[in-house]
Each structure stands twice: as C-alpha cells, then as structure tokens.
Amino acid sequence: PASTTPRSTQVSPGRNVYVVFIGRKAGVYTEWADCRAQVSAVKHNSYKSFGTLAKGQAAFAAAHARGLTFSCGSATLNVGRVVERYPMMPDDLPLCLAFIDDDTSTAMAAADHIWYVVFAGTQPGVYRTYHEAALATTGLNGAKQRSYMTRVEAEGAFKQALYAAEVHRLV
Structure with a gap:
C-alpha cells in the first residue's frame, strides 16, 4: 500500500x-x-x-x-539466500556511497543518528539508517554490517575495507 x-x-x-x-x-x-x-x-x-x-x-x-x-501480511518476510559473493572494487566506491545524501535517507534519519556500514550484503555501502542497512543484510549468510558514531569513521572504515578487498556483494 x-x-x-x-x-x-x-x-x-x-x-x-x-x-x-x-x-x-x-x-x-x-x-x-x-x-x-x-x-x-x-x-x-x-x-x-x-x-x-x-x-x-x-x-x-x-x-x-x-x-x-x-x-508481508504474515509473520515472515521472505528473504533471499546467498548464491554468489562478488568482491567489490575501488571503482565501485561511488555506487557504494550513492544513498548517503539522498532525500530518502535524509528523511528517515534522526538528526543525531549513528552511521551504518554494510561490508557484505545485497548493496554494500554507508547508510544513515539501520533500516537501510538491515534490508541489505537480513537473512543472508555471510552478511556483515557495523555501526559508527560519525560519518567520517563510517566512510573511512568502508574505504579501508574496500581497498583491502573485504567488501562483497551477496546475490
């Protein structure tokens, strides 16, 4: 609806x-x-x-x-299973940061929110809300996310992991 x-x-x-x-x-x-x-x-x-x-x-x-x-109407949201793990490359950084400042993230986040990094999920990246990070990781084997107090910490941790080949897209 x-x-x-x-x-x-x-x-x-x-x-x-x-x-x-x-x-x-x-x-x-x-x-x-x-x-x-x-x-x-x-x-x-x-x-x-x-x-x-x-x-x-x-x-x-x-x-x-x-x-x-x-x-979902019922008591369970159907979530996908992981079939493949694709390593993300440094060239993927713009895609991984695409949703940080969009209108949706800004509207959903509280002024004093913490930051979320998805290192392995359907869309790895840095997010303003737990909801966005959870949608990229829920129900997926091997999914990995972590929270950070500041944007600088979150982006720094994500970039470090990306350059160390520790970021994966799960499909």
Missing part, C-alpha cells in the same frame, strides 16, 4: 508517530498499539518513531518511493 491512514491527522504535542517500514501493513500510525500490531511477531520487521506526523509521513513517503517498504 502507498500509505496507511492514521486514526487522526492530529497528534498531541510530545506524542510520537510510528512508521512501519516492514510489517504486516507498512504505513504511518499515530498510536503505538496500532504500530505494535503491525510488527509484533513479524520476523525482520522495521519501524521507527518520529516526533511529528509530518516527519513520519515524509519518511514513509520517501522510503516507499525508493522501494524500502514491505507489507
């Missing part, structure tokens, strides 16, 4: 809005109980709270536009 209609369009000050990126029904929820019902007992679920309805809706819309939302 493109969106889930919240119970109301008004959110009391100080209350969070919840975005379900992966769950029974992906969408924006104004009540924790509604969000919990979409992710409870759903393996590989992903959700995040936002301080305002506008921020939550913007994050969901951006994630949905980039194909980062999934409604």
